[in-house]
Amino acid sequence: MKLKGAYRIIAILALLALNISCDQVTKMMMREHINIYDQHRFFNGHVTLLHVENMGAFLSLGSKLIQPFRFILLTLVPILALIGGLFFVILKKNIHPLMGMGIVCCVGGGMGNLYDRIRYGSVTDFLHLKFGPLQTGIFNAADVSIMIGLGFILLDGFLTSRRQKRIQARRA
Template structure:
């Protein structure tokens, strides 16, 4: 199903704002109520709240780079890619609704982290998941949005591949 015109663009803006707002509201609460590196168990030690200010990217990658390179790689390039992604989902009218939603999650999350980097000089991360053998780094709701969107995109491509292979059999 494809959405047309105004309502399609309204949906794009709504999902972007929803992702960005969820991210920024949770980060604001954490910044105001949790001390840096304080550990607060949320779900029996499986999910904890731990505030960390991350000047790098995923798992602090790039945090030790010189400022100019870090600014170029972690601020300017994301502005270009997020702007181009937004341009594409608005202009490509043939995109299926599920891909529009997925890309809005990715772009909305990216905007949330980019906003932090520009306004606060670092990204506030605060969630940690520990399932024994599987453990995450510390992340935030923007990261959840990005991962959710990417999961949907990859899953859809996987299903399309299965469907195309089954037609060839």
């Protein structure tokens, strides 16, 4: 179902607020209740809460960059990308809902991490998963929002491709 007009804008802003709020509440709980580098393991060590402050981006990439390059790559470029993504999803009226939700989740997660970077100088990460030889880096709720958003975008692309192939097959 496609929403129109003010309902569409309200839905976009509500999903954006939900993403940012979940991220900021979980990070606030970590900063207030778990000391830096403290670990708490759950489910036979498969889930670990570990409070770290990440100076870089995904997997600490860019944390060793010198200023002004770190500011440009980790603050300025993301600001422009997030503004662009938000304007795109708001202004493009015929965007498929799954694609729109994906973009909003990515923007919301990005805004949550960007807020941390601007306010605290680093991003609070706290979740680590390990199952046998497979494990994640340390991440946060904003990262989950971004991954869910990317999943929605990929799913939309897959479904759109399938729809187009079916339409072409009917024409043949």
